[in-house]
Amino acid sequence: MAPESDRTAGPLYRRVAEDLRQAITSGRYGPAGQLPTEAELARHYDVSRGTLRQALAILRTDGLVTSRRGTRRVVLGTARVQSFSEMLSFTQWARSIGQEPGGLLHSLVRRPADSIECEQLRLESGAEVYAAVRLRTLAGTPVMVEHTSYPARVGSLVAELPFDAVSHSDKLRQHGIYFADAQHVIDVVPADARDAKLLSCRRGSSLLRERRRTTDSNGIPVEWSQDHYLPGTVAFSVHNSHASSSLSRHARRSR
Amino acid sequence: MAPESDRTAGPLYRRVAEDLRQAITSGRYGPAGQLPTEAELARHYDVSRGTLRQALAILRTDGLVTSRRGTRRVVLGTARVQSFSEMLSFTQWARSIGQEPGGLLHSLVRRPADSIECEQLRLESGAEVYAAVRLRTLAGTPVMVEHTSYPARVGSLVAELPFDAVSHSDKLRQHGIYFADAQHVIDVVPADARDAKLLSCRRGSSLLRERRRTTDSNGIPVEWSQDHYLPGTVAFSVHNSHASSSLSRHARRSR
DNA sequence: CAGTGGTCTAGACCACCAT
DNA sequence: TGGTGGTCTAGACCACTGG
Numbered sequence: 055m056a057p058e059s060d061r062t063a064g065p066l067y068r069r070v071a072e073d074l075r076q077a078i079t080s081g082r083y084g085p086a087g088q089l090p091t092e093a094e095l096a097r098h099y100d101v102s103r104g105t106l107r108q109a110l111a112i113l114r115t116d117g118l119v120t121s122r123r124g125t126r127r128v129v130l131g132t133a134r135v136q137s138f139s140e141m142l143s144f145t146q147w148a149r150s151i152g153q154e155p156g157g158l159l160h161s162l163v164r165r166p167a168d169s170i171e172c173e174q175l176r177l178e179s180g181a182e183v184y185a186a187v188r189l190r191t192l193a194g195t196p197v198m199v200e201h202t203s204y205p206a207r208v209g210s211l212v213a214e215l216p217f218d219a220v221s222h223s224d225k226l227r228q229h230g231i232y233f234a235d236a237q238h239v240i241d242v243v244p245a246d247a248r249d250a251k252l253l254s255c256r257r258g259s260s261l262l263r264e265r266r267r268t269t270d271s272n273g274i275p276v277e278w279s280q281d282h283y284l285p286g287t288v289a290f291s292v293h294n295s296h297a298s299s300s301l302s303r304h305a306r307r308s309r
Numbered sequence: 310m311a312p313e314s315d316r317t318a319g320p321l322y323r324r325v326a327e328d329l330r331q332a333i334t335s336g337r338y339g340p341a342g343q344l345p346t347e348a349e350l351a352r353h354y355d356v357s358r359g360t361l362r363q364a365l366a367i368l369r370t371d372g373l374v375t376s377r378r379g380t381r382r383v384v385l386g387t388a389r390v391q392s393f394s395e396m397l398s399f400t401q402w403a404r405s406i407g408q409e410p411g412g413l414l415h416s417l418v419r420r421p422a423d424s425i426e427c428e429q430l431r432l433e434s435g436a437e438v439y440a441a442v443r444l445r446t447l448a449g450t451p452v453m454v455e456h457t458s459y460p461a462r463v464g465s466l467v468a469e470l471p472f473d474a475v476s477h478s479d480k481l482r483q484h485g486i487y488f489a490d491a492q493h494v495i496d497v498v499p500a501d502a503r504d505a506k507l508l509s510c511r512r513g514s515s516l517l518r519e520r521r522r523t524t525d526s527n528g529i530p531v532e533w534s535q536d537h538y539l540p541g542t543v544a545f546s547v548h549n550s551h552a553s554s555s556l557s558r559h560a561r562r563s564r
Numbered sequence: 565c566a567g568t569g570g571t572c573t574a575g576a577c578c579a580c581c582a583t
Numbered sequence: 584t585g586g587t588g589g590t591c592t593a594g595a596c597c598a599c600t601g602g
Contacts, residue, residue: 065571065572066571066572067571067572086431091586091587091588092587092588093587101573102572103573103575104571104572104573104574105571105573107588107589108571108572115553115555117490117555120489120490120524120526120527120528121588122527122581122587122588122589123578123579123580123581123587123588124579124580124581124582124587124588125580125581126586126587126588127587128527128528129528130524130528131492133492134557136554136557136558137554138549138550138554141549141554141557141558147558151559151560153560176341192560233551234377234550234551235372235375235385235548235549235550235551236549236550237372237386237388237546237547237548238546238548238556239545239546240495240545240547241517241540241541241543241544241545242497242515242516242517242540242541243540259515260497260514260515260540262496262497262517269375269385271375271551272375272377272380272383273341273383273385273386274341285496285497285499285515286496287560287561288496288558288560288561289494289558289561290495290496290545290557290559291492291493291494291495291556291557291559292492292493292495292547292556292557293490293491293492293555294393294396294490294492294493294555295393295489295490296488296526298370298555299391299392299393299396300370300371300390300547300548300549300553301391301396301493301546301547302389302391302396302546303391303396303402303544303545303546304406304543304544304545304546305406305408305447305542305543306541306542306543306544320589320590321590321591322590322591346567346568346569347569356592357591357592357593358592358593358594359590359593360590360591360592363590376569376570377568377569377570377599377600378568378569378597378599379567379568379569379570379601380567380569380599380600381567381568381569
């Protein structure tokens with residue numbers, strides 16, 4: 055294939071996708087320009103059309119290009135989607151945006167799982183979890199309180215970490231705990247007493263909440279987390295298209 | 310192919326995907342069970358492995374099954390992802406969850422676009438937009454205030470609609486305006502005076518905000534909307550995996 | 565080691581768009 | 584009507600998992 059796309063390792067279609075992403079975000083085809091034909095691109099990269107289409111599918115999902123039968127692909131924008139890993143790890147995310155992450159472990163206890171944890175972590179009632187509460191900071195400023203529950207198998211590893219450890223997901227990966235899938239639910243919730251104390255906000259004031267259940271590659275839950283962000287500190291962004299959507303909106307019970 | 314999957318129209322891989330989705334959510338393989346081999350499934354449906362893999366890719370994106378080299382696919386859960394159309398249209402969404410949607414047009418004006426609208430709708434400075442403010446209700450209860458701006462081309466159609474029209478996207482589709490891509494940003498924002506009045510909440514209280522830019526199949530913006538939800542009424546849900554992610558988290562400017 | 569999903573190829577035909 | 588992306592096929596080889 056063309057020399058400019060040999061830079062990184064991994065499957066061919068990913069290298070092609072990265073090269074195309076670079077070309078698009080650098081403006082080679084203009085802000086709303088047309089891409090060359092699939093046949094032309096395949097010839098250029100010296101790959102089959104199937105492989106090229108795998109590459110384009112990535113850019114399609116990221117919202118970088120359109121795709122429509124009968125017409126050439128059009129540049130949609132310069133979306134900068136984060137990797138799965140960056141989305142899960144506060145530490146990796148912070149560093150990827152050039153900010154210095156900080157963490158303060160407020161508490162870490164081992165106790166029987168409550169009913170919500172049993173359901174989310176698929177545990178038998180009575181099983182034990184490790185429940186951690188951490189304050190997260192960006193450049194020293196409090197941003198988020200993280201309530202995370204781990205099943206015993208995972209939690210025992212977390213418990214061995216030093217109190218001032220910044221990244222936990224790194225450590226877990228070293229012990230063979232891989233995160234593969236996550237389901238996120240985003241809404242608004244009032245601050246409880248602990249949130250208020252750690253974040254220096256009024257009790258009952260609104261926080262942006264992200265609830266997240268992460269599973270490994272076998273579908274076994276490895277983490278259940280409720281992250282409470284101070285308003286105005288972060289926003290969540292999702293791309294969506296006729297071709298693929300993993301986003302939905304839920305009605306919550308009226309109280 | 311097998312008779313049970315001839316029900317719907319459309320491409321073969323979609324019909325296979327829907328049949329498999331049905332099989333999985335009905336529990337045929339168990340809550341965390343293994344799927345048959347790709348080869349077996351392809352034989353069962355009498356399709357090529359490539360087509361079968363297209364079907365499985367859909368279920369993968371929806372978070373229904375895992376996929377990992379060397380092992381069979383495992384049932385992850387029974388995620389119920391909404392269609393793109395349901396995600397965009399309040400009316401379609403409400404009906405899909407069995408609730409009766411209502412709408413009250415608060416104002417609809419034609420005026421020059423402000424700087425944010427120019428950027429979001431890719432308009433020349435000075436171009437005109439139609440700006441609508443609508444109160445949305447579920448079963449008669451106020452849920453959300455929608456601030457939507459349309460470029461003139463689209464807005465002139467919206468302006469022709471009766472004041473009590475519930476669904477606008479239906480009408481636009483009839484006039485050849487198709488929604489193809491959307492970018493969503495979700496965060497928390499204080500209620501302004503108008504929000505407070507329409508939603509009967511205190512001014513300055515927190516609302517869940519969804520900002521959305523929708524484009525047609527040529528990448529041309531057709532809608533820019535800021536939806537302000539009362540806390541506790543809705544939540545947004547996204548699935549995410551090592552294989553594909555269209556989700557990211559942004560830091561907002563500190564004020 | 566055998567089984568399984570991941571990657572890649574080469575070619576065919578079709579549906580849709582613009583002209 | 585010609586160009587383009589969407590769909591589908593048949594086959595090959597590889598990387599990884601698990602016994």
